[in-house]
Amino acid sequence: MARTTGSDGEKTEAAVREAAVSLIARLGYEAMSMRQLAAEVGVQAAALYRYFPTKEDLLFTLMREHMEGLLNAWEAARPASADPVTRLAAYVENHIAFHIERRHATHVSNMELRSLSHERLTQILKMRTAYEKELRTILRDGAEAGAFEIDDTGLTAMALIQMMTGVIVWFRPGERLSLAEVTASYLSMTMRLVGATISHGTARPSGRAGDAVAL
């Protein structure tokens, strides 16, 4: 109980979030009980409700933080350059690196939208739309500048995002390919898919993407 105040409280809250992501990824949100989660963290169920008054508050917090993290990561990775190829490459590298490091949270964010209330679902979808719009803007700028050849900007953005997020389904560190190699390959496929006139080819993935191989 002493752990629920001050920085110990923050630690408990972080432990709850981490355990929840892992339990929901394993059992699904509807099947997970707050009692089970409390046992996993080693606190009383009543303690959980101080941080998350309802189970849905917990789910919403996990999803909101996932999307905030993604938007912040992109804010930090976004290049100063106006060149669409450079911007698209940065978007791809950031997207793959962010999701590979958060396999379970990505899984929860994609699968459990059905369990959010309408109002909260709207909030999460608004953040997703903002993130996807960044990609659509890059694609449109590239098409307008004649750097890309794109039929439908919205469809291309969805196709690229699904293709990239799909990496978490099959990629396992330490197998045939390193994350840097996978990222380079996805960069090259992306540039071909958008008909980039300047092929990014075997682009060097960012240091951050390389670091994540150690996961």
Add this chain to the structure above:
Amino acid sequence: MARTTGSDGEKTEAAVREAAVSLIARLGYEAMSMRQLAAEVGVQAAALYRYFPTKEDLLFTLMREHMEGLLNAWEAARPASADPVTRLAAYVENHIAFHIERRHATHVSNMELRSLSHERLTQILKMRTAYEKELRTILRDGAEAGAFEIDDTGLTAMALIQMMTGVIVWFRPGERLSLAEVTASYLSMTMRLVGATISHGTARPSGRAGDAVAL
């Protein structure tokens, strides 16, 4: 009770499978109870166990039938032509049409693998591998014939499958684009992604894909 024998029995079994796909897609497999499923179908829980002795038997049946259906659909759609561009186009059209018509079953098949026993998981993964191998073979044949430009056949196959299956997440019939338009756009993105020298461009989707618009 009379409904559990002969062709009525088959009807009940089909009703159970259909209700199960929809309940699992909504609640998740772990959260769904056999009692709940029986109530949904309008039979006694004991009747369910005649068709599916355990809840996992039911899940396995749903997943196996989904994969068998996909393999059979591809067997029927596979063109006689040896041309890699024609074969790849047929694979894309069949994949998108099949999954759009089975949104919930696809969802269940992708999300609930975690709940299968090791032996049954192996069986399902073997079927998936067989299906993916069909695509890898087309890609490799195309690369060898100089029709495609591909860095990594395995990675390209995964990227394409994730990109195509992703359509079920956002596509809704009756919105901005028809299924035929979406399929044409995905065909064109696919051909660019694999660096096809003969661009399939705005390929005419098959009649089947067109029909599915009425879903």
